[in-house]
Amino acid sequence: MAKLEILEFPDNRLRTVAKPVNAFDSALGQLVDDMIETMYFAQGIGLAATQVNVHKRLLVLDVSEKQDQPRVYINPELTESEGTETCEEGCLSVPGIYAEVSRAERIRVSAQDRDGNLFEEELDGMHAICLQHEIDHLNGKLFVDYLSPLKRRMVTKKLEKQRKTAGQKNSRALL
Numbered sequence: 316m317a318k319l320e321i322l323e324f325p326d327n328r329l330r331t332v333a334k335p336v337n338a339f340d341s342a343l344g345q346l347v348d349d350m351i352e353t354m355y356f357a358q359g360i361g362l363a364a365t366q367v368n369v370h371k372r373l374l375v376l377d378v379s380e381k382q383d384q385p386r387v388y389i390n391p392e393l394t395e396s397e398g399t400e401t402c403e404e405g406c407l408s409v410p411g412i413y414a415e416v417s418r419a420e421r422i423r424v425s426a427q428d429r430d431g432n433l434f435e436e437e438l439d440g441m442h443a444i445c446l447q448h449e450i451d452h453l454n455g456k457l458f459v460d461y462l463s464p465l466k467r468r469m470v471t472k473k474l475e476k477q478r479k480t481a482g483q484k485n486s487r488a489l490l
């Protein structure tokens with residue numbers, strides 16, 4: 316397994332719209348394993364392929380308390396959504412920045428597993444929020460896009476400053 320480099324905002328490669336996965340081969344399995352390792356190493360609870368500069372529709376997440384239940388969603392599609400929930404989100408690609416984002420409270424998702432088998436799930440809570448955040452990544456969208464232009468400029472400035480004084484860590488949920 317190998318740890319992958321995570322792209323950081325405002326890197327334009329994060330704006331790429333990912334393409335569907337067609338080949339469920341050993342290379343895909345390796346990518347999934349590497350993404351899970353990278354997510355755990357970075358102490359995130361979700362990671363989309365876009366963030367590691369692979370522009371395929373796949374994401375991993377683990378919202379379990381002990382971080383021992385990794386989940387893989389390949390070619391995920393939201394088929395239903397209802398309600399609204401607001402949560403403070405962070406992102407491995409936007410380090411040190413947290414902001415409230417409103418998303419659907421309950422969703423239904425269809426996806427494929429690493430062998431290509433189709434499955435469907437109904438999700439709520441952090442699992443639903445994380446999945447919506449990661450699917451946004453696959454569409455080239457970041458959680459800071461939901462903020463006002465003024466707030467987004469503040470985020471960009473804060474990130475520049477942070478990079479100059481690197482090494483700060485934060486313990487909230489990173490998706």
Ligand code: NI
Nearest residue numbers: 406407408490
């Ligand atoms: Ni993210």
